[in-house]
Amino acid sequence: MTEKGPTPERPLVLVGAGKMGGALLAGWLDGGIPPDAIVVVEPSPAGDTARLLAEAGIATHASPPPDLTAGVVVLAIKPQIMGDALPALKSLVGPETTVLSIAAGTTLANLESGLGPAAIVRSIPNTPAQVGRGVTAAVANSRVGDGARGVVTQLLEAVGAVAWVEEEAMIDAVTAVSGSGPAYVFLFAECLTQAAVEAGLPRDVAERFARATVEGAGELLFRSELSPAELRKNVTSPNGTTAAALAVLMADDGLQPLVTRAVAAAKRRSEELSG
Numbered sequence: 267m268t269e270k271g272p273t274p275e276r277p278l279v280l281v282g283a284g285k286m287g288g289a290l291l292a293g294w295l296d297g298g299i300p301p302d303a304i305v306v307v308e309p310s311p312a313g314d315t316a317r318l319l320a321e322a323g324i325a326t327h328a329s330p331p332p333d334l335t336a337g338v339v340v341l342a343i344k345p346q347i348m349g350d351a352l353p354a355l356k357s358l359v360g361p362e363t364t365v366l367s368i369a370a371g372t373t374l375a376n377l378e379s380g381l382g383p384a385a386i387v388r389s390i391p392n393t394p395a396q397v398g399r400g401v402t403a404a405v406a407n408s409r410v411g412d413g414a415r416g417v418v419t420q421l422l423e424a425v426g427a428v429a430w431v432e433e434e435a436m437i438d439a440v441t442a443v444s445g446s447g448p449a450y451v452f453l454f455a456e457c458l459t460q461a462a463v464e465a466g467l468p469r470d471v472a473e474r475f476a477r478a479t480v481e482g483a484g485e486l487l488f489r490s491e492l493s494p495a496e497l498r499k500n501v502t503s504p505n506g507t508t509a510a511a512l513a514v515l516m517a518d519d520g521l522q523p524l525v526t527r528a529v530a531a532a533k534r535r536s537e538e539l540s541g
């Protein structure tokens with residue numbers, strides 16, 4: 267790929283078109299990357315992604331086509347199979363190729379040992395990427411120049427916001443916050459549902475109201491320039507109902523120590539997996 271974008275001669279090669287690879291692919295096509303500049307390596311395309319690939323006429327291969335050098339290789343396969351898959355992917359990587367991995371827990375060193383000397387970016391997106399509202403942190407090895415950083419930023423921005431970090435160790439903390447974070451919010455919706463049932467609402471009504479509350483609050487946060495604390499204060503009248511609930515949630519043994527412990531546990535697990 268040139269710094270201007272992928273071309274049929276130096277294509278963008280997506281390895282693994284599952285949930286996250288499929289989301290990236292949809293974002294790239296929406297963003298105007300020409301389908302003939304994209305090659306997909308995926309043994310079993312499924313669902314919406316299979317339809318998208320067929321509609322766009324994108325070449326899809328069960329294994330890397332021989333004699334193809336990529337502009338950018340995007341690794342969107344599971345971390346567990348990365349070690350076994352890398353030797354067969356080496357042929358895609360030339361001196362001008364940038365490799366972008368989105369695999370959780372696979373370090374730059376792991377990728378370098380499987381691919382040899384190459385410009386490699388390790389990134390960690392999150393599931394809201396599936397609706398174009400992800401947030402991705404990225405870290406580059408020393409072979410990645412400014413041009414390649416720009417290209418990778420554009421590719422990742424197709425599914426949301428991007429932030430570069432300079433130290434790879436920060437990826438474990440980012441994984442614990444934004445990578446795993448959507449699950450914390452979904453769990454909150456589940457807990458709010460259960461609390462609503464225990465407060466006397468029928469389960470279907472409880473599910474509807476809890477879900478709509480999390481959706482609406484997230485959207486308000488997205489659209490507002492106010493901080494989360496300001497938004498919270500704006501809906502809290504002194505001595506009112508919200509204040510009564512927040513006195514519980516903000517107590518010394520309330521939500522903060524629980525979330526802090528949860529994020530620390532996720533960070534530790536990320537460190538173990540990358541170890």
Ligand SMILES: NC(=O)c1ccc[n+]([C@@H]2O[C@H](COP(=O)([O-])OP(=O)(O)OC[C@H]3O[C@@H](n4cnc5c(N)ncnc54)[C@H](OP(=O)(O)O)[C@@H]3O)[C@@H](O)[C@H]2O)c1
Pocket residue numbers: 281282283284285286287307308309310328341342343344345347351368369370371390391392393445
């Ligand atoms: N989902 C997330 O929220 C999230 C967030 C951050 C990072 N990630 C990272 O994104 C990566 C992909 O996750 P995912 O949730 O999208 O997984 P996924 O849905 O399982 O997608 C992986 C795809 O790769 C295919 N595949 C397996 N072996 C392959 C090979 N040798 N060459 C090419 N394709 C191959 C799989 O096919 P089969 O199903 O036939 O095996 C599957 O379609 C993971 O490394 C994960 O850590 C995901």
